[in-house]
Amino acid sequence: xxxxxxxxxxxxxxxxxxxxxxxxxxxxxxxxxxxxxxxxxxxxxxxxxxxxxxxxxxxxxxxxxxxxxxxxxxxxxxxxxxxxxxxxxxxxxxxxxxxxxxxxxxxxxxxxxxxxxxxxxxxxxxxxxxxxxxxxxxxxxxxxxxxxxxxxxxxxxxxxxxxxxxxxxxxxxxxxxxxxxxxxxxxxxxxxxxxxxxxxxxxxxxxxxxxxxxxxxxxxxxxxxxxxxxxxxxxxxxxxxxxxxxxxxxxxxxxxxxxxxxxxxxxxxxxxxxxxxxxxxxxxxxxxxxxxxxxxxxxxxxxxxxxxxxxxxxxxxxxxxxxxxxxxxxxxxxxxxxxxxxxxxxxxxxxxxxxxxxxxxxxxxxxxxxxxxxxxxxxxxxxxxxxxxxxxxxxxxxxxxxxxxxxxxxxxxxxxxxxxxxxxxxxxxxxxxxxxxxxxxxxxxxxxxxxxxxxxxxxxxxxxxxxxxxxxxxxxxxxxxxxxxxxxxx
Numbered sequence: 001x002x003x004x005x006x007x008x009x010x011x012x013x014x015x016x017x018x019x020x021x022x023x024x025x026x027x028x029x030x031x032x033x034x035x036x037x038x039x040x041x042x043x044x045x046x047x048x049x050x051x052x053x054x055x056x057x058x059x060x061x062x063x064x065x066x067x068x069x070x071x072x073x074x075x076x077x078x079x080x081x082x083x084x085x086x087x088x089x090x091x092x093x094x095x096x097x098x099x100x101x102x103x104x105x106x107x108x109x110x111x112x113x114x115x116x117x118x119x120x121x122x123x124x125x126x127x128x129x130x131x132x133x134x135x136x137x138x139x140x141x142x143x144x145x146x147x148x149x150x151x152x153x154x155x156x157x158x159x160x161x162x163x164x165x166x167x168x169x170x171x172x173x174x175x176x177x178x179x180x181x182x183x184x185x186x187x188x189x190x191x192x193x194x195x196x197x198x199x200x201x202x203x204x205x206x207x208x209x210x211x212x213x214x215x216x217x218x219x220x221x222x223x224x225x226x227x228x229x230x231x232x233x234x235x236x237x238x239x240x241x242x243x244x245x246x247x248x249x250x251x252x253x254x255x256x257x258x259x260x261x262x263x264x265x266x267x268x269x270x271x272x273x274x275x276x277x278x279x280x281x282x283x284x285x286x287x288x289x290x291x292x293x294x295x296x297x298x299x300x301x302x303x304x305x306x307x308x309x310x311x312x313x314x315x316x317x318x319x320x321x322x323x324x325x326x327x328x329x330x331x332x333x334x335x336x337x338x339x340x341x342x343x344x345x346x347x348x349x350x351x352x353x354x355x356x357x358x359x360x361x362x363x364x365x366x367x368x369x370x371x372x373x374x375x376x377x378x379x380x381x382x383x384x385x386x387x388x389x390x391x392x393x394x395x396x397x398x399x400x401x402x403x404x405x406x407x408x409x410x411x412x413x414x415x416x417x418x419x420x421x422x423x424x425x426x427x428x429x430x431x432x433x434x435x436x437x438x439x440x441x442x443x444x445x446x447x448x449x450x451x452x453x454x455x456x457x458x459x460x461x462x463x464x465x466x467x468x469x470x471x472x473x474x475x476x477x478x479x480x481x482x483x484x485x486x487x488x489x490x
Contacts, residue, residue, distance in 0.1 A: 079125055087128040090186045097122045097179050098199050101451070102255070105245045106443040107223035107230050114167035115225060119447040123175040134182030141457035144409050145177060151366055151402045159367025162374040165397045168446070176447035180425075180454025190267040192455065193424065197266035200259030201276035204283025207242035207252060211286035214240060218247075230443055242286040251445035253284045253292025254435035258452055260296060261303045261424035261431070265310040291438035299431025306422035352388050352438065355381070359392050366399040379440075386440075390449075393440040413456065425456035 086093040097119065104118040116124075123130075152169050155161045184192050210216060222228045230247030233240050241249035263276045284296045304311065359381065362369040371382040379387055379397055387393040395403040410433075413426045429452060441449060 079121075082125045083128050086126060087132060090129060090133045090183055091191055093126045093129045094179075094183050094187045094191070095195055095199075097126060097451075098195055101176075101444050101447055102199050102203050103245050105218045105221065105223065105230065105247055107218075107221070107225060107227035107247065109227065110224045111226070114171050115164070115227070117172050117444065117447070119444055120171050120175055123179060126179065130178065130182050133186050134178075135185040135458070136182060139457060140412070141409065141453075142181070144405050144412075145174070145453075145457075148402050148405045149174060151405070152398045155364075155367035155399050155402070159364065161368050161398065162379070164374055165368075165379065169398075172447055173441070173450040176450040177454040177457075180451040181457050182454075184455050184458035193262050193266045194268065196259055196262040197268070197273075197276055200256055201263060201279045203244055203252075204256055204259075204276075204279035204281070206244045207256070207283035207286045208279065210242040210244060211240075216240070216243065218245060236288045239288065241288045242283070246445060247443040248439070248445070249287040250289045250291055250435065250439040251443050253287035253289040254295060254432060254439065255445050255448045256280050256284045256287075257292050257295040257299050257431060257435065258428045258448055260299045261307065261427040264300075264303050265307060265424050291435040294434035295431050298434060299428060302417075302422075302427045302431055303424070306417050306427055307424065310424070355384055355388065355392060358382070359396055363395050363400045363403075366401050368399075369396040372396050388439055390436040390439065390441050390446075409453075421459075423456065423459050425452050425459065428452050429456055 086096065100122045101119040106117050106119075109115055109117040109121070149169060152161070152166060156163075156166045187195075216233050218231055219233055221231060223231070233243060234249050235241060236249075242252060243249050244252050246252040246255060257280075259280050260277070263273055263280055266273055266276070268276070281296060284292050359369070362371055362381075364370075369381070373380055379393060381387055381392075381396055387396060391403060391406070394406060410429070413429055416422065417426060417430065429449075432449060436449075439445075
């Protein structure tokens with residue numbers, strides 16, 4: 001049992017671990033022989049200095065092994081060790097995937113049978129954890145995702161869907177969905193909110209520092225695959241745009257916009273949430289991408305409308321006031337900057353308009369559309385060197401039926417929000433629509449979107465709308481009484 005602060009110095013939360021509940025309420029089961037005795041745990045206490053020494057020796061041995069037998073064997077050995085370490089640690093495993101996906105560039109992946117992105121490699125490490133602690137109940141959203149996968153595979157069987165496109169679905173998108181879907185009910189609502197808010201606020205701070213110092217960490221990192229073309233830094237109006245580890249300014253901005261509703265409802269003090277929100281918002285601005293800026297504004301507005309209970313009246317109106325002041329100060333300057341880059345923006349807008357006007361007639365019910373071809377740089381359509389829309393890209397690559405399933409899922413989220421079933425993850429998905437219309441699911445941005453879709457799906461099995469059980473400060477003595485009683489029973 002633990003008593004810990006929850007949301008501020010004036011609130012306390014009482015938590016009882018699963019093992020304590022089982023031993024307290026079912027002692028006959030917890031005992032070794034079922035005779036009613038409590039199960040006791042015995043441990044060996046090891047000096048931390050010994051552990052550090054052993055860790056240092058193991059690191060040196062692994063480095064020598066890498067020189068002698070090759071880095072691939074060492075990577076496999078480290079992966080197996082990581083599997084064992086995280087097998088019974090859901091929250092560290094959740095953090096590992098989230099931090100790794102947000103901070104490791106996709107071109108650090110490797111080509112094996114298919115391209116293994118860093119986010120996918122982490123999912124492989126977490127397989128024992130997912131099998132042991134994941135929640136695998138099937139819901140309506142899971143059925144839509146399953147049908148989407150089946151249609152994509154069927155399209156590959158009857159048409160010329162590129163193997164790399166099928167690999168993207170099976171090796172990147174679906175595993176990311178599974179992590180969000182299976183681990184969210186296990187690690188808990190407050191932890192999910194706090195983890196996503198913290199990680200993406202950190203990425204926002206990274207984007208700000210990258211812009212201010214003009215320091216692009218991965219610009220000279222070539223990686224281990226043919227995906228290294230993502231390291232090139234984009235510019236707009238003669239200004240380099242922040243990309244962090246996402247390889248594209250729009251991908252970074254879209255991922256940061258995903259974090260906004262989680263920041264707003266994170267289990268932190270109001271002051272902390274405001275600081276994290278500023279980091280995310282300014283980070284989006286440093287990408288100089290119109291789609292993510294619109295997505296950030298739309299996400300914040302949807303959060304204020306549909307997450308009123310989670311935000312609270314005081315924080316909700318305070319956030320509206322803060323957003324209004326920030327918009328009044330920043331929007332004129334942003335418009336001035338975009339006007340200075342008028343030709344560049346106009347070219348991009350015209351390009352997307354022509355693409356939207358021409359793609360529908362070439363769509364197939366299932367499978368790749370006419371005029372689509374792929375190379376190491378991605379999917380191309382006729383004279384268009386890039387497909388700047390996630391919806392168009394899915395339709396052209398996988399067919400009209402898979403695209404229709406995605407649209408059905410989005411409509412279901414909209415209807416659920418109108419019925420009062422909005423959650424931060426669902427608001428994040430709806431707020432992404434401006435970005436999804438202007439960029440495909442490139443780099444690890446696609447994994448982030450599918451991960452959040454998995455969290456949204458997990459809401460069917462986790463009551464995200466109920467506040468966490470807390471004991472207010474006047475009842476702290478009651479919590480201490482429960483703790484003393486529990487210790488006497490043990």
